[in-house]
Amino acid sequence: xxxxxxxxxxxxxxxxxxxxxxxxxxxxxxxxxxxxxxxxxxxxxxxxxxxxxxxxxxxxxxxxxxxxxxxxxxxxxxxxxxxxxxxxxxxxxxxxxxxxxxxxxxxxxxxxxxxxx
Amino acid sequence: xxxxxxxxxxxxxxxxxxxxxxxxxxxxxxxxxxxxxxxxxxxxxxxxxxxxxxxxxxxxxxxxxxxxxxxxxxxxxxxxxxxxxxxxxxxxxxxxxxxxxxxxxxxxxxxxxxxxx
DNA sequence: AACCTATTTCAAACTTCTTTGAAACCACAA
DNA sequence: TTGTGGTTTCAAAGAAGTTTGAAATAGGTT
Numbered sequence: 001x002x003x004x005x006x007x008x009x010x011x012x013x014x015x016x017x018x019x020x021x022x023x024x025x026x027x028x029x030x031x032x033x034x035x036x037x038x039x040x041x042x043x044x045x046x047x048x049x050x051x052x053x054x055x056x057x058x059x060x061x062x063x064x065x066x067x068x069x070x071x072x073x074x075x076x077x078x079x080x081x082x083x084x085x086x087x088x089x090x091x092x093x094x095x096x097x098x099x100x101x102x103x104x105x106x107x108x109x110x111x112x113x114x115x116x117x
Numbered sequence: 118x119x120x121x122x123x124x125x126x127x128x129x130x131x132x133x134x135x136x137x138x139x140x141x142x143x144x145x146x147x148x149x150x151x152x153x154x155x156x157x158x159x160x161x162x163x164x165x166x167x168x169x170x171x172x173x174x175x176x177x178x179x180x181x182x183x184x185x186x187x188x189x190x191x192x193x194x195x196x197x198x199x200x201x202x203x204x205x206x207x208x209x210x211x212x213x214x215x216x217x218x219x220x221x222x223x224x225x226x227x228x229x230x231x232x233x234x
Numbered sequence: 235a236a237c238c239t240a241t242t243t244c245a246a247a248c249t250t251c252t253t254t255g256a257a258a259c260c261a262c263a264a
Numbered sequence: 265t266t267g268t269g270g271t272t273t274c275a276a277a278g279a280a281g282t283t284t285g286a287a288a289t290a291g292g293t294t
Binding site: 181182183193194196197198201215216217218 | 268269270271272273274
């Protein structure tokens, strides 16, 4: 005669835990998969110091890649890679001007830069 | 008779660029290294969907590791690893209760969960 | 057309992050 | 003291992210 095997719940949280509907209730209150993926892609864009600096710099002043390269000393291909990750995260975008690509923060990028700064 | 080799600046941004003190001026307005590292460590903590879900779940309800394991179906060692990354990012902490470790969000963790949610 | 210059793309090497299962640890009970 | 349940640590394998330099692309000029 054995009970169904369930996880023990420590006394100090059992009450509030069950009020919240237990595991099922808590899982249902979590954001949906798409929202989670969006958060992760923004977080991933900010998870490297190069990219955080670039986002802040662009928030001060939109710039072409050559200026970012001059400012940081990194290779073009490296800067280009990091800009692409920031773009995937929806934090920056670019407009073409003649030969130049001028990168600048999106609205989201601006809000994020303000908030984390 | 050659000029010192400097990066060309596209016309459309030269004005504002120089108003801001050029490369030097912009670099000086950037956050310091420690601030950047702090941002990166929070971002890194949020750069995996497992961890984002765990942070949200803990914001709903502090839980022991065994409940998180029951909720997600992950191995203890896996959950433990992700909790340690969240802890390094300063987003969660834990209190011991008997045999259990009850994880809960820090103030920063709560603010972040509210903001990204 | 041929030629710059600014930028991206590619592939290979390298580094870091994540998963896995086994072993160790720690608080408590018998 | 031995045992047990909850959790972390460890090492090895696997996956993903980053750096590098060379080659490709694309707009503008001669």
